Amino acid sequence: MKRELSHDEAFALLDAAAMDALEGSERDAVLAHAAQCETCGPELASVRETFAQLAFAAPKAVELDATAQERIHSRLMDRVAAGSRAKVVSPLGPVPSSPLPPMPMSMTQERRIVNSLAWRRAEWIAAAASVLLVVSIGMLAAIMRDRETVHDALQAELARSAGTRTTTDSLRTLVASRDSMIAGLIGRDVTVMSLTSAGAKAPFAKMFWDTSRNTWTLAAHNLPELKTGRTYQLWLVTKTAKISAGVFAPTNGEAIVRATYPLPKDSLEAIAVTEEPAGGVPQPTGAIIIAGK
Amino acid sequence: MQAGDEAALSEFYNRWFPVVSSLISRILKSADDVEDVVEETFWQAWRQANRFAADRGSVQTWVLTIARSRALDRLRATRRLREETIDEGNATDSAAKGVASTLPSASDPSLDAEHAERRQFVVAALSELPREQREALELGYFGGLSQSEIAERTGQPLGTVKTRMRLAMLKLRDRLAPLREDTR
Numbered sequence: 255m256k257r258e259l260s261h262d263e264a265f266a267l268l269d270a271a272a273m274d275a276l277e278g279s280e281r282d283a284v285l286a287h288a289a290q291c292e293t294c295g296p297e298l299a300s301v302r303e304t305f306a307q308l309a310f311a312a313p314k315a316v317e318l319d320a321t322a323q324e325r326i327h328s329r330l331m332d333r334v335a336a337g338s339r340a341k342v343v344s345p346l347g348p349v350p351s352s353p354l355p356p357m358p359m360s361m362t363q364e365r366r367i368v369n370s371l372a373w374r375r376a377e378w379i380a381a382a383a384s385v386l387l388v389v390s391i392g393m394l395a396a397i398m399r400d401r402e403t404v405h406d407a408l409q410a411e412l413a414r415s416a417g418t419r420t421t422t423d424s425l426r427t428l429v430a431s432r433d434s435m436i437a438g439l440i441g442r443d444v445t446v447m448s449l450t451s452a453g454a455k456a457p458f459a460k461m462f463w464d465t466s467r468n469t470w471t472l473a474a475h476n477l478p479e480l481k482t483g484r485t486y487q488l489w490l491v492t493k494t495a496k497i498s499a500g501v502f503a504p505t506n507g508e509a510i511v512r513a514t515y516p517l518p519k520d521s522l523e524a525i526a527v528t529e530e531p532a533g534g535v536p537q538p539t540g541a542i543i544i545a546g547k
Numbered sequence: 548m549q550a551g552d553e554a555a556l557s558e559f560y561n562r563w564f565p566v567v568s569s570l571i572s573r574i575l576k577s578a579d580d581v582e583d584v585v586e587e588t589f590w591q592a593w594r595q596a597n598r599f600a601a602d603r604g605s606v607q608t609w610v611l612t613i614a615r616s617r618a619l620d621r622l623r624a625t626r627r628l629r630e631e632t633i634d635e636g637n638a639t640d641s642a643a644k645g646v647a648s649t650l651p652s653a654s655d656p657s658l659d660a661e662h663a664e665r666r667q668f669v670v671a672a673l674s675e676l677p678r679e680q681r682e683a684l685e686l687g688y689f690g691g692l693s694q695s696e697i698a699e700r701t702g703q704p705l706g707t708v709k710t711r712m713r714l715a716m717l718k719l720r721d722r723l724a725p726l727r728e729d730t731r
Contacts, residue, residue: 275693306608315572
């Protein structure tokens with residue numbers, strides 16, 4: 255419950271409020287007073303304007319050169335495009351009934367380059383691309399819907415508890431994660447590849463490679479459940495190396511895997527998922543579950 | 548931008564990127580974090596453009612407030628991830644970064660003319676403040692510390708910190724008034 259502040263009390267806290275250095279009920283009370291006080295309202299706005307100008311005292315961001323500026327701009331416009339397309343994709347049809355699996359967390363950590371070239375690719379078989387596309391569009395729609403749900407939760411949380419930063423930070427991170435994933439799926443520089451298998455249960459996947467952001471998003475389906483002590487491992491295969499893009503475990507046969515790894519456009523030979531011992535291996539040893547290019 | 552014009556977003560981005568990126572870089576250490584938060588700032592500005600009301604403040608204050616908030620969110624999240632409190636590692640680095648790097652180099656030839664002019668003006672105004680007032684402002688603005696945390700860090704009574712910030716703010720407001728008129 256908000257405690258009402260006297261004018262003098264509120265006025266004394268305006269500097270801190272303008273710097274967003276108050277928390278919880280105190281912040282609410284100051285803002286509530288300022289909203290209806292003819293002195294404090296304009297004063298708060300004025301202090302905010304003054305403090306904002308301190309930003310100009312910051313030295314130039316040396317780590318962000320013109321290339322970085324362009325890269326960020328490109329990503330930003332991809333997200334804008336993704337937001338626009340979300341309105342187009344959603345009406346296409348019902349999304350898969352299977353729940354969206356949790357996002358794996360370990361994909362950018364393991365990037366081991368291995369050198370063996372003796373990996374067979376004879377079992378890699380092409381499948382019906384149209385079927386894969388339908389499923390992946392469905393998954394994309396689910397991601398977008400999920401993103402909107404998280405975003406709505408963030409807005410509600412912001413409105414409810416302006417002073418509690420932990421939850422809102424987490425929700426912001428989730429929203430950003432979904433936005434980033436959507437951009438990685440349908441950005442203008444995204445190349446889409448199909449991964450298939452000859453297995454009876456026919457697991458399959460699509461890989462979205464955003465060459466401008468160096469992000470890889472794998473949407474896999476029908477993956478067999480793993481036994482204890484086993485994991486799936488994603489590989490980026492070039493002429494000279496098999497690069498581990500991380501390990502993951504599916505939920506109900508479904509998985510969305512994200513990795514970040516820079517690779518020249520013409521160097522990718524194939525993508526594969528193998529089953530390996532838990533924790534992953536530096537060089538593929540297990541059976542190829544799905545593969546393709 | 549409020550009408551959803553993507554070209555307007557690009558123009559807005561190019562106009563505000565220099566100061567937004569500088570501010571975020573000043574608050575965060577990691578280049579990856581800086582890049583992420585710059586993107587998040589403009590993404591939020593795009594999504595919330597219809598909430599901006601010119602009669603409640605300038606575009607400059609609006610976008611810089613978003614940038615600072617996002618950067619401090621990331622800074623706090625990073626601190627939590629490391630299970631750190633605000634210790635010598637982060638906030639003091641921020642403060643030191645500010646005092647050491649902000650004041651001596653008011654002139655930066657790589658900045659565009661308008662940004663450089665504003666920077667020179669603000670740095671000059673800051674340099675006229677007593678050191679303890681400047682320190683309190685920088686810990687609060689760039690370090691994201693509350694007044695209580697500033698008091699604890701500097702070993703000064705809370706009331707003293709409040710007074711220092713108020714005096715500093717009043718001086719800055721007068722000194723920077725010409726810039727505020729420009730941003731209307």
